[in-house]
Amino acid sequence: MSKKIETQTYERFPVWRRIEHIIMVLSFSTLGLTGIPQKYPSSTAGAAILQALGGIENLRFVHHTAAIIMMFGTAWHILVMGYSVFVMRDKMSMLPSLQDAKDGIQALFYNIGFVKEYPKMGRYTFEEKLEYWAFVWGAAVMGATGFLMWNPITSTRYLPGEFVPAAKAAHGGEAVLAVLAIIIWHIYGVHIKRFNKAMFTGLQTEAEMLHEHPLELDEIKAGSANRRPDRATIRKRQMIYFPIAAFLTLGMLAGIIGFINVEETALTTIEPLTEPQIYVPQTPVP
Amino acid sequence: MRLGKQIRSTHSGISLRASLTLLLGLLFFAYAVVSFVTPVQAAPVYQENKPANDFCLACHQEDGLDFKLGKDMIPATINPTQFGNSVHSDEGIMCVDCHTDINDYPHPKVKSKNARAFSFTLFVVCKQCHEDQFLKVQDSVHQRAIDGGNTNAAICTDCHNPHTQGRLTGKTSGELTPAARVHIPLTCSKCHSVIYDAYKTSVHGNALTQEKNTDVPTCIDCHGVHNIQKPTTVSFRNSTPFLCAKCHTDPAIMDKYGITTNVLNSYVADFHGTTVKLFEEEFPGQPTNKPVCTDCHGVHNISKVDNPKTGIALRENLLVKCQRCHPDATIDFPSAWMSHYEPSPEHYPIVYAVNLFYKFFIPAVLGGMIFFVLTDIFRRIVNSIKGVKHV
Numbered sequence: 021m022s023k024k025i026e027t028q029t030y031e032r033f034p035v036w037r038r039i040e041h042i043i044m045v046l047s048f049s050t051l052g053l054t055g056i057p058q059k060y061p062s063s064t065a066g067a068a069i070l071q072a073l074g075g076i077e078n079l080r081f082v083h084h085t086a087a088i089i090m091m092f093g094t095a096w097h098i099l100v101m102g103y104s105v106f107v108m109r110d111k112m113s114m115l116p117s118l119q120d121a122k123d124g125i126q127a128l129f130y131n132i133g134f135v136k137e138y139p140k141m142g143r144y145t146f147e148e149k150l151e152y153w154a155f156v157w158g159a160a161v162m163g164a165t166g167f168l169m170w171n172p173i174t175s176t177r178y179l180p181g182e183f184v185p186a187a188k189a190a191h192g193g194e195a196v197l198a199v200l201a202i203i204i205w206h207i208y209g210v211h212i213k214r215f216n217k218a219m220f221t222g223l224q225t226e227a228e229m230l231h232e233h234p235l236e237l238d239e240i241k242a243g244s245a246n247r248r249p250d251r252a253t254i255r256k257r258q259m260i261y262f263p264i265a266a267f268l269t270l271g272m273l274a275g276i277i278g279f280i281n282v283e284e285t286a287l288t289t290i291e292p293l294t295e296p297q298i299y300v301p302q303t304p305v306p
Numbered sequence: 307m308r309l310g311k312q313i314r315s316t317h318s319g320i321s322l323r324a325s326l327t328l329l330l331g332l333l334f335f336a337y338a339v340v341s342f343v344t345p346v347q348a349a350p351v352y353q354e355n356k357p358a359n360d361f362c363l364a365c366h367q368e369d370g371l372d373f374k375l376g377k378d379m380i381p382a383t384i385n386p387t388q389f390g391n392s393v394h395s396d397e398g399i400m401c402v403d404c405h406t407d408i409n410d411y412p413h414p415k416v417k418s419k420n421a422r423a424f425s426f427t428l429f430v431v432c433k434q435c436h437e438d439q440f441l442k443v444q445d446s447v448h449q450r451a452i453d454g455g456n457t458n459a460a461i462c463t464d465c466h467n468p469h470t471q472g473r474l475t476g477k478t479s480g481e482l483t484p485a486a487r488v489h490i491p492l493t494c495s496k497c498h499s500v501i502y503d504a505y506k507t508s509v510h511g512n513a514l515t516q517e518k519n520t521d522v523p524t525c526i527d528c529h530g531v532h533n534i535q536k537p538t539t540v541s542f543r544n545s546t547p548f549l550c551a552k553c554h555t556d557p558a559i560m561d562k563y564g565i566t567t568n569v570l571n572s573y574v575a576d577f578h579g580t581t582v583k584l585f586e587e588e589f590p591g592q593p594t595n596k597p598v599c600t601d602c603h604g605v606h607n608i609s610k611v612d613n614p615k616t617g618i619a620l621r622e623n624l625l626v627k628c629q630r631c632h633p634d635a636t637i638d639f640p641s642a643w644m645s646h647y648e649p650s651p652e653h654y655p656i657v658y659a660v661n662l663f664y665k666f667f668i669p670a671v672l673g674g675m676i677f678f679v680l681t682d683i684f685r686r687i688v689n690s691i692k693g694v695k696h697v
Contacts, residue, residue: 061580067587075592076584131681133688169577172642173634181641185649186656188577193664197671204675213682286631290595296500299458 025226030240032218036100041219043093044155050086051162052199054079059192087166088280094159095272099265107257110246113143116153120146142235147209151201158198165191173283357409362401363389365411378421384469393473404431404468422457425464432462442532450536458497465493488514490524504606511606521559527552544586546598547573572646573599595631602627619645 033041057066057079073079104110123139124146130138144152168175168187175184210216218224229237239245249257363386365371371382389395402409405428418424433440443449443462451459474486491514495502505511505525513519528549529537536542551570553559560567573579578596585594602618603611611619618624624640632639649657689695 057584058580061574061584070584070588075588076581128678128681131678131685133685173632173636173639176638176642177636179638180656181638181643182654182656184642185576185644185654186660189649189657189660190664193660193668197664197668200668200672201675204672204679208679208682213686283634286595287633288595289593290631296504298501299497300500301458301497302495302499 028226029223032224047086047090054083140234161194356402376420429461445533447536487520494525508608550599
């Protein structure tokens, strides 16, 4: 029995999920690293990163490129989530619920010894949901404030000028929060506590499932987990979803292109200030 | 016989030569006494048996000595009072220390074709005593212009008339005297009159020329003296914020006028300043399109920010500056720049609120996370000690 639960595996993340994750890891890390010299221009770390990338203009280019990649990642995520929810009618297991709060409190009480039982959780634990929604919040804040800074002329046509430095303040504060939250919560939760390889292999053993997602395991065993709709139903829903998705895709694509290109903020070469004639000797008083 | 002949032929010359020798001796003695009690800043190479200044002035105080050189008239009359007030006279420098080719009358003929060429043959003697300054000038924009064939560029004597130049630095302090500071722009204005006209109306120039206020920068505070560099280079531009900051971050100067010393910090903290600072460190010689102090405040014509006509505290005035690089900017755009303010409830309250929010939000979120992680670590340790299997 014990041998079986060590070898029996369940798919946790299909391959597109894993690709999504890698895209986010790469773009997030790049954004964080290239953000350091911009938030802390006097720091040694900032200077080193700046040096490595060959100056502030290159660094900003890399930062912007990583941001664009993350925007595409986000757009892709929205499209596939739409497919998952509308076509496949998967359970919206990532939505937060009151149970998550209860689970969190129970886990904390268990840790400090107030209760004997650790909460039994389903497909996503409260820790995972917290991180996911923190990422959603972070992406929204960083995207909005990033837009204000990237396109200050367009922004100040509709908003007070003060929103731009406010966006900069929020962008920097949120960045610090996001990077440190990843280091504390994510690194501890899935690398230190136990190196959870599911996001790379896509698989979890039954033993791991029993530990971390016992309710999901129960559902799978009971056959009440996500059931694949029949072909005809999928086909029918696809016929509805694909045009919507196409429309969404165009909209998001336009959004991203607009984000990048809505304005030419500054001229890249500026005419030098015209200094009055340099050599104008005083005419001697007659 | 020979002696008799000489006596006879130069009978009147004997008394002149004797009295001259006596005078020379007395002067030399006086010079020796003076030089003993006053610090000598420079040690010129002296001619042997050189004629005294009075000897030269005997003729050269006369009017009508001006002579023609090409098309130019060379003034050769020296006002003894003016010369007497000069630092050179004060230091006991003799005419022939500089006019090294002259020690008697008649003088050798001037070979230069015009006045400028004549000055060029003479000014090199300044090096004898003022080698430091002379060598610095070799590195200057003026020397570069001369090397490029522009003989209008200043040489020593254009700024320092050797016959009238007063003492510029305190005898004991070595510091530039207030009077000398006030006079500097006038010196430069001899060639740079248009720039002087702009400077004189600026907040700095007005204070200097009208109030004799020496807290404000004169030409040399920004451009240097002697080794003046070309101010239109990229490196000069990129280093401008640090140049202005020399005074503008000094509370000893700024507090008197109620001007904040936070201007550099607040500039560096904002988009443009961060870029320029990083640029200045990485590529001091590479052009950047980000503005430095002078792009908004002006160069020689810097005015008070609250000047109702030109002050950039007025959004309309600042917008014009913004539009130089941001041609599409509209009226709300200038307030995207925080005008050197620290965000506070009065100035930039939204920025202040955002900062305040994150000041509490970041520690609250991270603190909660750290607390939970610590309890998790604690439980794992307790469980492993107790031998309980952790979930």
